[in-house]
Ligand SMILES: Nc1ncnc2c1ncn2[C@@H]1O[C@H](COP(=O)(O)OP(=O)(O)OP(=O)(O)O)[C@@H](O)[C@H]1O
């Protein structure tokens with residue numbers, strides 16, 4: 001199997017978008033473009049947040065993973081979600097191929113366990129060695145105030161794992177809302193994962209939460225990246 | 234986790250692929266990835282772990298890799314993987330040898346603090362054989378190890394086992410080199426040796442270690458203020474600094490260090506006359522240390 005670049009968008013938010021287009025719709029759009037959208041919802045202790053349904057809907061539409069966590073568990077979750085998002089992307093490609101060969105319902109889980117183990121080994125190799133583009137999109141609206149230190153720490157943790165990857169990796173950091181637009185690029189594509197945490201801004205940007213428009217804008221960054229790739233070939 | 238299967242004691246679990254039936258005796262433990270049950274099949278007792286399909290597949294691979302170690306495997310023997318089909322849903326699981334015994338932190342409860350050093354020696358023996366296969370353990374929390382017989386420890390959760398050179402698959406922050414800002418998360422022997430050193434300290438001072446997580450200087454102070462750990466302070470500090478390239482090197486140092494402190498206390502301020510005399514003291518001390526290990530048993 002040949003593997004192209006794994007394109008992952010990781011959205012960190014506390015939910016409750018309140019302006020602009022539906023974020024789940026934007027996630028679906030991303031998915032059609034080969035970009036997986038993963039969401040981590042950061043909640044306060046008091047259980048039932050209204051934003052939870054939205055978080056799941058975004059990840060579902062974006063073909064990615066979603067988790068709801070408290071700020072304290074963020075580091076671990078960011079690393080795991082990113083890892084699972086990568087293997088998930090590879091599995092979905094395999095499943096698609098299986099459907100082509102076998103039948104419409106076939107997937108890896110319908111194969112015997114021994115075959116699954118062989119596939120798992122290959123998937124691990126690929127997810128370690130394939131090229132990765134990871135864009136982190138962070139909600140910096142007012143409600144995130146107390147969570148920012150945890151976000152910074154989680155980004156540091158993520159960079160520690162990403163720096164140990166074998167395959168070529170690029171990272172980019174966006175935050176929303178932006179000063180003049182829905183979202184703002186904080187760090188352009190770089191191979192240095194360390195920059196994610198180092199340059200993480202500690203200042204909030206404002207009250208509105210334009211999650212949908214922010215996703216749309218961040219996506220443009222992937223597009224530019226692939227245009228750039230094409231030109232350089 | 235999504236669709237975890239909860240079994241109850243007495244329940245029969247029938248594998249879809251093999252047709253084998255396993256009777257659940259009790260739950261052994263659960264974690265972030267799965268639930269483990271003690272079960273009985275036609276061939277006797279076994280541990281059965283329900284987890285998602287990808288974890289089952291990758292843990293199966295890890296367990297089979299471990300079996301390449303000669304003699305006793307450092308982990309549970311892999312028996313088979315299968316699926317349980319229930320009301321249209323599929324729950325993957327696998328069976329492995331049930332390893333009976335206390336986990337590291339349970340084992341050390343109520344024992345002399347010096348036992349932490351002996352556990353470290355056993356842990357290094359375990360790591361030696363694992364590293365020889367080109368894998369690191371990754372997740373060095375005490376719940377993942379079981380003291381078997383009175384001479385060795387074996388791993389029960391191999392979810393963090395990672396090939397050299399890759400990024401660690403699973404870890405617990407407390408024992409993670411990167412979380413202490415003391416290096417990367419790349420799989421190499423020194424990663425496990427760092428974790429082993431922290432594990433040793435936290436077996437005795439879990440709460441304090443937890444409180445200073447991320448600050449290696451505070452961690453060092455804990456070592457310096459603990460009478461038992463002082464004995465092996467240089468070795469722990471070397472491991473914190475990533476100075477050991479292999480588990481054997483760390484183990485050798487540990488035995489020597491343990492020995493030296495013993496001879497020093499025994500011979501008082503007596504001076505070493507020649508280099509060789511010094512060497513002999515060390516050797517004699519090493520013997521004393523080994524003897525101690527047996528005595529403590
Ligand atoms: N083969 C075994 N023999 C005896 N005990 C076992 C065995 N496998 C697992 N256990 C027990 O069950 C507990 C949970 O299992 P395990 O650690 O594999 O689950 P997990 O979901 O992978 O956990 P974690 O969150 O640590 O990754 C372990 O701490 C251990 O005590």
Ligand SMILES: [Mg+2]
Pocket residue numbers: 264266390391392393403
């Ligand atoms: Mg595990």
